[in-house]
Amino acid sequence: xxxxxxxxxxxxxxxxxxxxxxxxxxxxxxxxxxxxxxxxxxxxxxxxxxxxxxxxxxxxxxxxxxxxxxxxxxxxxxxxxxxxxxxxxxxxxxxxxxxxxxxxxxxxxxxxxxxxxxxxxxxxxxxxxxxxxxxxxxxxxxxxxxxxxxxxxxxxxxxxxxxxxxxxxxxxxxxxxxxxxxxxxxxxxxxxxxxxxxxxxxxxxxxxxxxxxxxxxxxxxxxxxxxxxxxxxxxxxxxxxxxxxxxxxxxxxxxxxxxxxxxxxxxxxxxxxxxxxxxxxxxxxxxxxxxxxxxxxxxxxxxxxxxxxxxxxxxxxxxxxxxxxxxxxxxxxxxxxxxxxxxxxxx
Amino acid sequence: xxxxxxxxxxxxxxxxxxxxxxxxxxxxxxxxxxxxxxxxxxxxxxxxxxxxxxxxxxxxxxxxxxxxxxxxxxxxxxxxxxxxxxxxxxxxxxxxxxxxxxxxxxxxxxxxxxxxxxxxxxxxxxxxxxxxxxxxxxxxxxxxxxxxxxxxxxxxxxxxxxxxxxxxxxxxxxxxxxxxxxxxxxxxxxxxxxxxxxxxxxxxxxxxxxxxxxxxxxxxxxxxxxxxxxxxxxxxxxxxxxxxxxxxxxxxxxxxxxxxxxxxxxxxxxxxxxxxxxxxxxxxxxxxxxxxxxxxxxxxxxxxxxxxxxxxxxxxxxxxxxxxxxxxxxxxxxxxxxxxxxxxxxxxxxxxxxxxxxxxxxxxxxxxx
Numbered sequence: 001x002x003x004x005x006x007x008x009x010x011x012x013x014x015x016x017x018x019x020x021x022x023x024x025x026x027x028x029x030x031x032x033x034x035x036x037x038x039x040x041x042x043x044x045x046x047x048x049x050x051x052x053x054x055x056x057x058x059x060x061x062x063x064x065x066x067x068x069x070x071x072x073x074x075x076x077x078x079x080x081x082x083x084x085x086x087x088x089x090x091x092x093x094x095x096x097x098x099x100x101x102x103x104x105x106x107x108x109x110x111x112x113x114x115x116x117x118x119x120x121x122x123x124x125x126x127x128x129x130x131x132x133x134x135x136x137x138x139x140x141x142x143x144x145x146x147x148x149x150x151x152x153x154x155x156x157x158x159x160x161x162x163x164x165x166x167x168x169x170x171x172x173x174x175x176x177x178x179x180x181x182x183x184x185x186x187x188x189x190x191x192x193x194x195x196x197x198x199x200x201x202x203x204x205x206x207x208x209x210x211x212x213x214x215x216x217x218x219x220x221x222x223x224x225x226x227x228x229x230x231x232x233x234x235x236x237x238x239x240x241x242x243x244x245x246x247x248x249x250x251x252x253x254x255x256x257x258x259x260x261x262x263x264x265x266x267x268x269x270x271x272x273x274x275x276x277x278x279x280x281x282x283x284x285x286x287x288x289x290x291x292x293x294x295x296x297x298x299x300x301x302x303x304x305x306x307x308x309x310x311x312x313x314x315x316x317x318x319x320x321x322x323x324x325x326x327x328x329x330x331x332x333x334x335x336x337x338x339x340x341x342x343x344x345x346x347x
Numbered sequence: 348x349x350x351x352x353x354x355x356x357x358x359x360x361x362x363x364x365x366x367x368x369x370x371x372x373x374x375x376x377x378x379x380x381x382x383x384x385x386x387x388x389x390x391x392x393x394x395x396x397x398x399x400x401x402x403x404x405x406x407x408x409x410x411x412x413x414x415x416x417x418x419x420x421x422x423x424x425x426x427x428x429x430x431x432x433x434x435x436x437x438x439x440x441x442x443x444x445x446x447x448x449x450x451x452x453x454x455x456x457x458x459x460x461x462x463x464x465x466x467x468x469x470x471x472x473x474x475x476x477x478x479x480x481x482x483x484x485x486x487x488x489x490x491x492x493x494x495x496x497x498x499x500x501x502x503x504x505x506x507x508x509x510x511x512x513x514x515x516x517x518x519x520x521x522x523x524x525x526x527x528x529x530x531x532x533x534x535x536x537x538x539x540x541x542x543x544x545x546x547x548x549x550x551x552x553x554x555x556x557x558x559x560x561x562x563x564x565x566x567x568x569x570x571x572x573x574x575x576x577x578x579x580x581x582x583x584x585x586x587x588x589x590x591x592x593x594x595x596x597x598x599x600x601x602x603x604x605x606x607x608x609x610x611x612x613x614x615x616x617x618x619x620x621x622x623x624x625x626x627x628x629x630x631x632x633x634x635x636x637x638x639x640x641x642x643x644x645x646x647x648x649x650x651x652x653x654x655x656x657x658x659x660x661x662x663x664x665x666x667x668x669x670x671x672x673x674x675x676x677x678x679x680x681x682x683x684x685x686x687x688x689x690x691x692x693x694x695x696x697x698x699x700x701x702x703x704x705x706x707x708x709x710x711x712x713x714x715x716x
Contacts, residue, residue, distance in 0.1 A: 032437050034425055036418040038379055039396040041386045051390075055438055081391040083439040086489050121491040149587065151534065151541065155493075158537050185585040189539040192528050223572070224586050231528030234565075262568075304576040308567070308622045314615035335617050 016049040022066065028052035029059055047077050058087060063094040072105075079109065085118045089125060099130050107139060114143050120152040124159060133164040141173070148177060149186045158193060170194045182215050185224045192231065201232055205241075208232055213247065217255060226259035230266060238263075238270040258302040265294040265312070272320045281322070288320050310335065356633040356681035358663070371641035371656075372409060375400050378653060379415060391435030394426055394448035399657035401455045406660045406687045416456045423449045424464045430476070431469030441473050442487040447499035450506055471509045474500050482517025483535075493534040494525050498547035501554040519557045522548045526561055529585065530569030540569060542583040542596040549603055558607045567608075570600045571622055578635070579627030580646075581662075590645045591636040591655050594662020598623055599690075602665065619676045620669055628666040629680035632659050664690045 017023045030052055033040060043051070050073045057067045071088040074081060092102060106123045113119060127133055137160065143153045161170060171194050177187040195204055212229040215222065233241055245267050252260055268291035275284060295313035299306045310333045379400050382389075389396060397419055404411060425437040426449060432441030433449035450470075453461040477485045477496065484496035497518055504510040525532040525548050531540025532548040549566070552558040573581045573593070581593035601621040609616055636643045636659050642651035643659035668689040669676040679686050 029438075032425065034418075034421050036414075036421065038415070038418050038422045039382060039393050039400075040380065041382045041390055041393075042384050043387060043390075044384050047384070047387055047390075058438070078387055078390050080388060081435070081439070082442060082487055082490060083391070083434070086440060086487075089489065117486075117491060124491075149584070151538070155535060155538055158535075162537075183586045185587070186539050189527070189529075193537050222586075227529055227585060234528075302576070304574050304579070304624045304627060305571050307617065307620050307624070308571040311615060311617065311622055315613065318615050334619070335615070 014046055016045070017053045017070070018049055023053065026053065026056050026060075026062075029055035031055070050074050050077055054084065054087075058083070063091055065095065067091055068095060068097065075109070079113050079116050080118060082118050085122055089122070092126075092129075099126055102126050103130070103135065107135075110139075110143065114147065114150055115152065117152065120156050124156060127160070133160045133166065136160040137166060137169075137173075144177070148181060148184050151186075154186050154190065157190075161194075162197070167194060167198050171198075178215070182219050183222050183224055185227075188224045188228045192228065201235075205232065209241070209244070213251070216251065216260075220251075220255035221257050221259070223259055226257075226263055230263060237274050238267045239274060240270075258298060261294050261298055261301070265291055265298070268294070269316060272316070284320065285322060288316065291316055356630065356685070358633060358637070358681065358685040358687075371407070372404075374641040374651075374656070375404055375409075379419075391439060391442075392445060392448075393436045394423060394433055394445040394452060396653055397423065398448040398452040398455075399653040401452050403653070403657050403660050405455050406664055406690070408688050411456065416458060417460060419452065419456060420458075420461050420464050423453060427464065427466065428473070429469075431466060431471070431473030440487055442490070443477065443484065443496045443499035444486060446470075446473070447502055450503040454506055465507055467507050467509055470503065470507060471511075471514070474504060474509075474514060478514065480517075482515075482519070482521035484518075494522060494532060494544050494548045494551070495534070497522055498551040501551040505554050515555055519552065519555055519560065522552055523560055526566065530562065530565035530567075532566075539584055542570075542573060542581065542593045545570065546596040546599055549600055553603055553607070558603070559611055561607075563604060563607055563611070566600070567604050567622065570597055570604070573597050574623050574627070575631075578631055579624065580631035580635070581628070588646070589631070591632060591643060591662070592645065592658040594628055594632055594636075595658040595665070598628055598662050598665050606671065617669075618674060620678075621665070623666075625666040625669075625678050626680055629663060629678075632663045632666070633680060633685070660687060661690060663687055 018028060028049075030048075050070065053070055054074050056062075057070065068088065068091045071084055071091065074084045075088070078084075091097070092099070103123075103126055106119060106126060110116075110119045110123060127136060137157070140153050140157045140160070143150055144157075147153070161167060170190070174187050174191045174194060177184055178191070181187070195201060195208070201208065209229065209232075212225050212232075215225045216229075219225070230238070233244070238244070245264075248260060248263060248267070252264070268287050271287050272284060272291070292313050295309050295316070299309040299313070302309065314333065314335065378396065382396070386396075401411065401419070423433065426433045426435070426439075426445065428434050428441035430441060432443070433446040434441050435445045450465060453464055474484075476488060477490075477500075479485060479492065483492045483494075484500050485492050486496050486499075501510075501515065501518075504514060521536075522532070524536040525534070525544070527533050527536075527538075527540050529540040531542075532545040533540055534544040545566070549558060549561065552561060572585070573583075574597070575582055575589045578589040580589040580591060581597035582589050583593050583596070598621070601623050605616060605621060632643070635647050636645075636655070638644055638651040640651070642653075643656045644651050645655050649655075663685075664687040667677060667679050667685075667687060669678070670689075675689070677686070
């Protein structure tokens with residue numbers, strides 16, 4: 001007895017809304033693109049059908065279970081239709097729908113389409129209505145395990161943490177991510193986010209510098225670590241940190257990179273900008289010379305940014321240079337510096 | 348003027364030498380009328396499709412037939428919400444992104460008919476309706492906040508001359524709070540610096556006349572660091588991959604910063620070049636981002652779309668042309684034919700002086716040299 005034919009599963013065929021008797025009372029509203037349409041999309045039959053009925057519901061402001069069910073179909077066809085999402089939220093409230101179930105729904109949708117604005121915003125609204133963030137950190141961690149840099153995921157994470165004060169385990173979370181990928185700039189950003197909003201950087205500074213230098217030794221060409229180091233020191237001034245310049249100069253021997261050189265430049269520039277009263281002019285000019293040498297080196301080594309490094313050199317020299325007529329412009333610089341007298345005329 | 352030759356670097360506009368025919372103009376002309384069901388995902392972004400295509404044609408100096416222009420006007424009129432602003436399609440709710448796209452598309456068309464489509468009073472109502480107490484804007488009523496909204500609002504407000512101090516009260520400070528430890532700007536305060544959001548925030552401040560309040564030096568360092576030393580194109584965020592669209596969002600910051608620094612009294616700015624490697628960017632776009640059937644892409648292996656076509660071409664124009672009102676220096680990679688129309692710096696979204704949609708002010712020509 002061969003019953004396999006009869007027991008075979010038949011995939012459900014989509015029945016158009018226009019053919020469903022429960023919808024017979026509603027007149028579908030076709031899209032009105034006008035007589036000579038532009039950017040006209042060749043919608044599938046299913047798409048047109050669903051949206052013709054969506055427009056009808058919207059027109060009547062119908063608040064019913066069938067309307068709610070239709071929004072799911074409309075979302076599946078185009079999850080970026082923010083008008084549908086808005087309508088769904090109106091219905092969620094008007095029909096007092098089960099928000100826990102909605103959380104399950106939005107979880108599934110985000111897993112399928114994690115780079116869409118509307119789905120994340122919808123989740124945020126539901127979490128707010130429930131006033132329950134208890135699933136969020138785990139859910140976001142799961143999304144980040146698939147794409148560790150998903151901007152929407154990080155945005156949602158920061159909102160949840162800040163809104164519900166869920167700071168406690170976040171630094172650990174960040175460190176784990178950096179362990180997996182020390183080049184994950186989103187994780188470095190999250191590190192900055194957590195520390196600024198918890199301990200602040202004053203007490204944590206030495207630990208953070210240590211952390212950066214440790215990561216730099218492991219991966220010397222990781223721009224994120226260098227940017228972070230500069231980012232945390234800049235508010236106080238790079239030259240304010242005792243012994244740092246020396247530590248970096250040491251690193252230069254074995255772990256050099258364009259980022260290290262740029263950091264040195266920034267240290268020298270900061271020293272020039274924020275020099276104390278008792279720093280001799282001669283000392284300043286020595287620092288300037290070192291800074292300009294770095295610019296020169298970077299213009300040769302980091303050639304994609306040559307224009308920028310040359311500009312920085314000219315600008316620094318213009319600002320801090322002594323008005324010595326024998327001063328040479330930087331080699332390979334096609335831009336003549338503007339003499340001081342001409343500058344005054346130009347401004 | 349500089350002219351550099353690199354093998355294979357022509358901007359391929361059309362080729363009918365074999366059975367395999369490609370034509371970028373075909374791509375636009377078809378797209379402006381008909382799109383396949385693959386575009387269902389952009390059914391709530393149709394004014395964007397108008398803008399991306401029209402702006403691309405404008406850059407290629409391809410005239411838009413009067414009938415097409417008129418049809419676009421009529422369509423965008425149907426996207427306008429009775430409550431003000433423009434929606435992603437007829438019957439949808441107004442949203443700042445399609446509002447930006449629609450207003451800018453109408454400005455490209457630039458006819459009296461186009462300007463008259465915009466209900467300026469209602470537009471102001473819409474902008475006020477999405478304004479938040481902290482200075483930010485939501486993208487649509489009941490929607491999300493991020494710095495794109497401030498740029499969309501500032502752009503349309505200045506183009507239609509409805510900019511009021513009240514409209515952007517506290518917006519400057521909110522945008523400034525998006526500049527982070529990296530030097531770039533994030534979508535909302537606290538997040539990672541990102542090219543798209545950095546352009547939006549910076550350009551919004553330029554329109555509001557407040558760009559000097561940013562840490563311009565830190566921003567400059569961040570953006571120049573986003574150019575990839577091997578690929579020549581730009582990445583959107585530190586330690587991420589190159590993408591052709593950032594040819595505009597990132598490289599487009601350099602002209603803005605150049606002008607901002609100049610206004611601040613910086614005397615050492617170049618008079619010939621932007622502070623990014625213009626040739627390398629042109630090479631990336633022309634050698635890596637062209638689709639053999641016409642149109643441009645994110646990176647090799649990706650499929651073409653109108654968004655990437657628009658922003659790759661915009662970036663190409665910036666890389667080709669240096670200058671302002673008084674000064675212009677060109678650096679065209681490949682043949683003369685590769686030259687695109689120069690993007691006006693005011694493209695960031697005109698300033699109040701540029702707002703010409705006013706009953707007493709004659710429309711001025713836009714991107715003609």
